Amino acid sequence: MEMKSGEVVRNAQERQDFYGRINPHNLAPLWEVLKGIVPAQPKPEMVPYVWDFDALKKFVLESGGLLTAEEAERRVLVLENPTLRGKSLITDVLYGGWQLIMPGEVAPAHRHSQSALRYVLEGEGAYTAVHGEKTSMKPGDFVITPAWTWHDHGNETDQPMIWLDVLDVSIVAHFRGQFREEWTDKRFPVSRPEGDALTRYGSGLMPIDYKPAADSQLTSPVFNYPYERTREVMYRLSRTGEADPHHGYKLRYVNPVDGGWAMPTIATWMQWLPKGFNTQSWQCTDGLGFVCKEGRGETRVTMPDGSQTVLTWKANDTFVVPGWARHTHHASEETVLFGFSDRSAQEKLGLWREKKH
Numbered sequence: 001m002e003m004k005s006g007e008v009v010r011n012a013q014e015r016q017d018f019y020g021r022i023n024p025h026n027l028a029p030l031w032e033v034l035k036g037i038v039p040a041q042p043k044p045e046m047v048p049y050v051w052d053f054d055a056l057k058k059f060v061l062e063s064g065g066l067l068t069a070e071e072a073e074r075r076v077l078v079l080e081n082p083t084l085r086g087k088s089l090i091t092d093v094l095y096g097g098w099q100l101i102m103p104g105e106v107a108p109a110h111r112h113s114q115s116a117l118r119y120v121l122e123g124e125g126a127y128t129a130v131h132g133e134k135t136s137m138k139p140g141d142f143v144i145t146p147a148w149t150w151h152d153h154g155n156e157t158d159q160p161m162i163w164l165d166v167l168d169v170s171i172v173a174h175f176r177g178q179f180r181e182e183w184t185d186k187r188f189p190v191s192r193p194e195g196d197a198l199t200r201y202g203s204g205l206m207p208i209d210y211k212p213a214a215d216s217q218l219t220s221p222v223f224n225y226p227y228e229r230t231r232e233v234m235y236r237l238s239r240t241g242e243a244d245p246h247h248g249y250k251l252r253y254v255n256p257v258d259g260g261w262a263m264p265t266i267a268t269w270m271q272w273l274p275k276g277f278n279t280q281s282w283q284c285t286d287g288l289g290f291v292c293k294e295g296r297g298e299t300r301v302t303m304p305d306g307s308q309t310v311l312t313w314k315a316n317d318t319f320v321v322p323g324w325a326r327h328t329h330h331a332s333e334e335t336v337l338f339g340f341s342d343r344s345a346q347e348k349l350g351l352w353r354e355k356k357h
């Protein structure tokens, strides 16, 4: 067929025939999908949602009677975003779940290339051990399991412990970088005293010749950021500083080695909102997750398509806001919100954006 430039075949049937002829050769026309794969602005699949801890805790405790932590390997109820059912995702990018450890139990030692955080909701004194150091956990503590570090959890107290797990499972899966190993024993041997990491790295000081461990170079060597300390800082800040109109009082958890986010793929922060405070509308490209640590309030969300949702939350509720959704928080009481998102990963790839209104 002879064709001059500018002449095109306009017949829809001829185009379909063409697609049919190239299809067996694993070829496809970009022009049919271009606007879908490169949209003008983000199109989150996830929806805004709240998991009510008081209402749902009974199911977490009930799972304790169904199987042991050892049998389950990890006994967790996955918080599945309603539009992402079956994908083990709480936001478009991150995994979230409520994990239960009953008195006397051990969740056996393993390691994986995914990074995990724990945000403690209920119970006091159960521990997680990360690469030879145990840390006993309290509500509000932010605990990190860096990628590829051996870890087991145990509960030597007489009360159940429940925490929120957040992992970068889908990020690692996207790059097909998944690895997992089980340790030969239930527990990985303890080789350092409790509190060692916090002492060495978490007090504005650093060992003079500090070199990050080869396997977890990008993660903070502090692996428990105790709420006791964080709350004290937030409280003082709220009494002395100016609240930011979009954030209230917001501080991010940092890796003391380089001042970056505490974890390479998951950003974490703490936000204090005075009673009655309304944050101004904000958009950011990361899908946001929150745990209300103290207080109560609501979050108004306007999706990129204009639809609106109001999320009402109180202590221990976990809620999520899609990326690029405009949102505002209202605190009906003095409120502390723990936050997490994929911002840490987006920034490393040059993708993160925000818009303040």
Ligand code: 1HN
Residues within 6 Å of the ligand: 074, 076, 095, 097, 099, 107, 112, 116, 151, 165, 167, 169
């Ligand atoms: C995992 O290893 C833990 O170590 C928790 O506690 C949740 C979810 C998916 C994959 C691995 C843990 C997890 C997980």
